Amino acid sequence: xxxxxxxxxxxxxxxxxxxxxxxxxxxxxxxxxxxxxxxxxxxxxxxxxxxxxxxxxxxxxxxxxxxxxxxxxxxxxxxxx
Ligand SMILES: [Zn+2]
Numbered sequence: 001x002x003x004x005x006x007x008x009x010x011x012x013x014x015x016x017x018x019x020x021x022x023x024x025x026x027x028x029x030x031x032x033x034x035x036x037x038x039x040x041x042x043x044x045x046x047x048x049x050x051x052x053x054x055x056x057x058x059x060x061x062x063x064x065x066x067x068x069x070x071x072x073x074x075x076x077x078x079x080x081x
Contacts, residue, residue: 023043026043027043027063030042030043030063039065042062042064042065046058046062046063047059047062047063049062050062050064050067
């Protein structure tokens with residue numbers, strides 16, 4: 001029984017790591033295309049913070065250009081030009 005539980009836990013970890021790897025690969029490809037001057041569409045979800053916060057917040061690696069621009073430190077109301 002303990003072996004079955006261990007196998008289930010390891011399978012759960014494997015699924016999580018696989019999803020994280022796919023997300024990291026997709027973000028890297030998105031960033032590569034952006035740096036090369038293309039305008040790739042945002043990933044779905046645009047960033048993991050938006051996914052976990054129901055679109056209430058976005059992180060600095062957001063793939064939505066509008067969200068990324070508004071998140072830049074120089075665009076914050078408290079920043080000085
Ligand atoms: Zn986002």
